[in-house]
Amino acid sequence: xxxxxxxxxxxxxxxxxxxxxxxxxxxxxxxxxxxxxxxxxxxxxxxxxxxxxxxxxxxxxxxxxxxxxxxxxxxxxxxxxxxxxxxxxxxxxxxxxxxxxxxxxxxxxxxxxxxxxxxxxxxxxxxxxxxxxxxxxxxxxxxxxxxxxxxxxxxxxxxxxxxxxxxxxxxxxxxxxxxxxxxxxxxxxxxxxxxxxxxxxxxxxxxxxx
Amino acid sequence: xxxxxxxxxxxxxxxxxxxxxxxxxxxxxxxxxxxxxxxxxxxxxxxxxxxxxxxxxxxxxxxxxxxxxxxxxxxxxxxxxxxxxxxxxxxxxxxxxxxxxxxxxxxxxxxxxxxxxxxxxxxxxxxxxxxxxxxxxxxxxxxxxxxxxxxxxxxxxxxxxxxxxxxxxxxxxxxxxxxxxxxxxxxxxxxxxxxxxxxxxxxxxxxxxxxxxxxxxxxxxxxxxxxxxxxxxxxxxxxxxxxxxxxxxxxxxxxxxxxxxxxxxxxxxxxxxxxxxxxxxxxxxxxxxxxxxxxxxxxxxxxxxxxxxxxxxxxxxxxxxxxxxxxxxxxxxxxxxxxxxxxxxxxxxx
Numbered sequence: 001x002x003x004x005x006x007x008x009x010x011x012x013x014x015x016x017x018x019x020x021x022x023x024x025x026x027x028x029x030x031x032x033x034x035x036x037x038x039x040x041x042x043x044x045x046x047x048x049x050x051x052x053x054x055x056x057x058x059x060x061x062x063x064x065x066x067x068x069x070x071x072x073x074x075x076x077x078x079x080x081x082x083x084x085x086x087x088x089x090x091x092x093x094x095x096x097x098x099x100x101x102x103x104x105x106x107x108x109x110x111x112x113x114x115x116x117x118x119x120x121x122x123x124x125x126x127x128x129x130x131x132x133x134x135x136x137x138x139x140x141x142x143x144x145x146x147x148x149x150x151x152x153x154x155x156x157x158x159x160x161x162x163x164x165x166x167x168x169x170x171x172x173x174x175x176x177x178x179x180x181x182x183x184x185x186x187x188x189x190x191x192x193x194x195x196x197x198x199x200x201x202x203x204x205x206x207x208x209x210x
Numbered sequence: 211x212x213x214x215x216x217x218x219x220x221x222x223x224x225x226x227x228x229x230x231x232x233x234x235x236x237x238x239x240x241x242x243x244x245x246x247x248x249x250x251x252x253x254x255x256x257x258x259x260x261x262x263x264x265x266x267x268x269x270x271x272x273x274x275x276x277x278x279x280x281x282x283x284x285x286x287x288x289x290x291x292x293x294x295x296x297x298x299x300x301x302x303x304x305x306x307x308x309x310x311x312x313x314x315x316x317x318x319x320x321x322x323x324x325x326x327x328x329x330x331x332x333x334x335x336x337x338x339x340x341x342x343x344x345x346x347x348x349x350x351x352x353x354x355x356x357x358x359x360x361x362x363x364x365x366x367x368x369x370x371x372x373x374x375x376x377x378x379x380x381x382x383x384x385x386x387x388x389x390x391x392x393x394x395x396x397x398x399x400x401x402x403x404x405x406x407x408x409x410x411x412x413x414x415x416x417x418x419x420x421x422x423x424x425x426x427x428x429x430x431x432x433x434x435x436x437x438x439x440x441x442x443x444x445x446x447x448x449x450x451x452x453x454x455x456x457x458x459x460x461x462x463x464x465x466x467x468x469x470x471x472x473x474x475x476x477x478x479x480x481x482x483x484x485x486x487x488x489x490x491x492x493x494x495x496x497x498x499x500x501x502x503x504x505x506x507x508x509x510x511x512x513x514x515x516x517x518x519x520x521x522x523x524x525x526x527x528x529x530x531x532x533x534x535x536x537x538x539x540x541x542x543x544x545x546x547x548x549x550x551x552x553x554x555x556x557x558x559x560x
Contacts, residue, residue, distance in 0.1 A: 001308065003269065007269075011352075062350075063349060063350030063351070064349070064350050065350065065359065066350075066356075066358050066359055069361075089360070089361045089362040089365060090355070090359060090360040090361065090362060091360055091362040091363075091383045091384075092355040092359075092360040092362070092363055092383070092384055092385065092386040092387035092390075093382060093383045093384075093385070093386055094352070094353075094382070094385070094386050098267075098352060099352065100351075100352045106352075106360075108362050177361070177365070177481070178365070194484070197438075197480050197483075197484045198480075200477070201477055
């Protein structure tokens, strides 16, 4: 682990890590008793409830974020009225100051209405926290969200899948990791032959296709 | 560049021809060993095999030992053994550090791009297991992220394969991965960055054997979709038995839930593998090319009416819809191909 406070600060400050399974924003790092390195962490999304924990605490997770990024149900596009799902990915990049935690320099946020997603906006967005925790509506809930208001563009129901609806033609569109892969009725989506290899993944996620 | 008719497929070009034309190298393996510790051999001690570099990411007394040029497989061990003896002579003590690592470059200059994809994806299939083997400090380490940590790499590979255009892979945004594909442009090599820093040359040698095993097996497939089809046919057990050496199989089988991990790996990389049909496109002989060219000129000199008279009526009727009337001379133009039925294969970001 890190040898000095400066090194820990360089790698972790301003990033999101996990503590006791919850995403936390690292405000700073400091020295503790006996040379211990302490991390000052805030809760998301309101940046409150700050605590200080030892970097040696086994409940601190600064490495394993595989199950933390994916679709984000962004509702901040127009002040929270409508849903739009965005697929967020991590990049293998050194980026801004070699950040080990999740950070704007190592995450790819698709543009929202042509604008880059601001990191501080993401941090304060409940949708970002839901993505980090893997909280999504069910497929049926997505369907009714889309049915009830045509202004909703798309809603994710897992880290990898999102649903959209063409209201003019009355069919649904299934997105997988940011691209369209199937369409039709939610109960029996049509998977074209060039996406047939996804069959097992879809079935594993409880999505019926033909 | 390989051609078939009017279509050019870049994926059949070699890395050197398509990515960057670096000096031809006969050696296959290049090694970089980052070290922190005490009594590290200084520059004057280094042989024909090794040179010494400073590395800004290391702390304290530190050095990076880099091969002066790639070596053949049979020379990997003598080169490592030389360094091992040097460490012993200098009474070198290496410090365990998450910052240090061993990077292995594998020469890919003469390999077609579609088979480079085989190597990358085969590594991706077993990467989670191999990274755990490579060292506990390497798992989730920002200097060697796995494909499962940083899916952006897979997206870039998929888009490159789909478009058969690879320049976007020359990006610093892809460098700090367990398998660094930017190195294809920088050195015509794939760089494997996952192994922990160590002075145990036997361990490093075993790691290199594992990487070479993956490369050799991957190159037995024509393209990535064939490789994944092989997995579908054989299952995890059959796949590793067919493709991997006993050493690599032992590493894989010692990982908990290795079958699930390999299946997850396959699902992770399959988007890339099936992003292109990787159709075979044998080079046409120069004679064939000339004949096609002749036929083209003859067609231009034939009166269209004569041509149409020579075609049976039923064939003409079937083809009429696809032929426009000539405008200002001979002009047989096929109608634009119908748009792909929904869903289109074009990327639409959400």
